[in-house]
Amino acid sequence: MNLGRLGAMLLPALLAGASPHALAAKDAPACDRAQPECALSLMRVHPVKTLAFWKDALAHPLAERVVIESPELVDFLTLDTIAQAIPTRPRPASPSPGLVADVRSAIAEMPAEVQRLLERKLLGIRFVEDLGxxxxxxxxYDERGRPGGAFIVLDPSVLARRKANEWATWKERSPFRDDGADRLDATIETGARDDRMHAIQYILLxxxxxxxxxxxxxxxxxxxxxxQVGPTGAFPFFELSWKVSSEGRYVSRFDGQFPERSRVVYYFGPKLDGREMAATYGHLERTNFPxxxxxxxxxxxxxxxxxNYVHTVRMGRPFEIRLLHEGRAVKVYGPCWSEERCEAKRAILEKMLQGP
Ligand SMILES: [Zn+2]
Structure with missing residues (x-):
């Protein structure tokens, strides 16, 4: 189970600056779409990747961009699961009216500056079952191959399942094996706000x-x-924490002080032992990862x-990871935004939220 799945790597068409829109239809390859290579090439020319598909979405209020039906997105996500070898097959969704209302309320409650930025970039939110x-x-992308916005697809059955703290605890436990002695509890909401809508809100953020x-x-x-990224000097946020290794992989600038990082895997099967929790969070505090x-x-x-910044600083909500060993609290990890270690990241986020 993955929180924020990102689209498959669509090289080389997009890297070369080719327009997915211009490629559509006439260049759609005739191949076996059950094969990953074919799925990737079909995704590259898929209508949902073109700004034209989303028409005048950006002219509508955010609440109207939350739409249930989308056969095209089911098709696109199916190709993506084939391309990324994810063993699920997406299906059309019929989310309950209550769930759709929760998604709209979650957005409406966000700070005005966040909504303003979204108005220019969020093309739509759709629902698909079993998206992986x-x-x-x-x-x-627009007709000249320039990025023009983004869309989000949500799995309603997964969203319907958990309240805020239950969801956050489930997510934050997932990198660690359950050994019966070590335990992690996450708190992102308190009182009546610890509900499904606020789980959805954090997921959406x-x-x-x-x-x-x-x-x-x-x-x-x-x-x-x-x-294939080349020099990374043009990416200031990235530069604060990351580099490309000589083997061509992303590694953090803190890997020397944070040896557990390479074994941090969410959702897909834990690679860290329960007893490594306290050391992992201790080392995390030596980095600028929030x-x-x-x-x-x-x-x-x-x-x-x-x-995390919008949730804790702009919305004043809690974020606490409590680690327990045999029932005894051994560590409490909180927000980093007033600490020196996260200052540079905070400055970039605040500049972005000021808007152009
Ligand atoms: Zn993500």
Whole structure:
């Protein structure tokens, strides 16, 4: 189970600057769409990747951009699961009216400056069952191949399941094996706000971080493999924490002090032992990653930083990871935004939220 699945790497068409729109139809390859290579090539020319598909979405209020039906998105996500070898097959969704209302309320409650930025970049939110994660975000291009916005797809059955703290605890436990002695509890809401709507709100804030990175230079595009990114000096947020290794992989600048980082894997099967929790969070405090999930990938570093900053600083909500060993609290990890270690990231986020 993945929180924020990102679109498959669509090289080389997009890298070469080719317009997906111009390629549509006439260049759609005739191949076996059950094969990953074929699925990738069909995704490259898929209508949902073109701004034309989303028509005048940006002219509508945010609430109207939350739409249930989308056969095209089911098709696109199916190709993506084939391309990324994810063993689920997306299906059309019929979310309950209450769930759709929760998504709209979650957005409406966000700070005005966040909504203003979204108005320019969020093309739509759609619902698809079994998409292979809770949420999926991907960029969309105009007829000249320039990024023009992003869309989000949500899995209603996954969203319907948990309240805020229950969801956050489930997510933050997922990198660690359950050994019966070590335990992690996450708190992101209190009292009556600990409900499903506020779980959805935090999930959306993370996805909105990805949406707001469209056309910006916070980090290299996730459509480009690290080995092909080239000089990274143009990505100031990325530069604060990441580099490309000589083997062409993203590594953090803190890996020497944070040896657990390379084994931090969310959702797909834990690689860290329960007894490593306290050391992992202790080492995380020596970095400028606001959350453990931020340490997994440059794009998720930005999305998590955005979500955690807006949630705790702009919305004044809690964020606490409490670690217990045999029932006794051994460590409490909190927000980093008033600490020196996160100052530079905070400055970039605040500049972005000021708007152009
Ligand atoms: Zn993400």
């Amino acid at each position: 994660g809770t949420g999926f975000t991907d960029w969309v 993370h996805e909105f971080g990805h949406v707001l990175s469209v056309g910006e230079h916070f980090h290299p595009s996730w459509s480009i493999p690290p080995s 959350t453990l999930y931020a340490a997994t990938h440059p794009g998720d570093d930005f999305a998590e930083s955005f979500a």
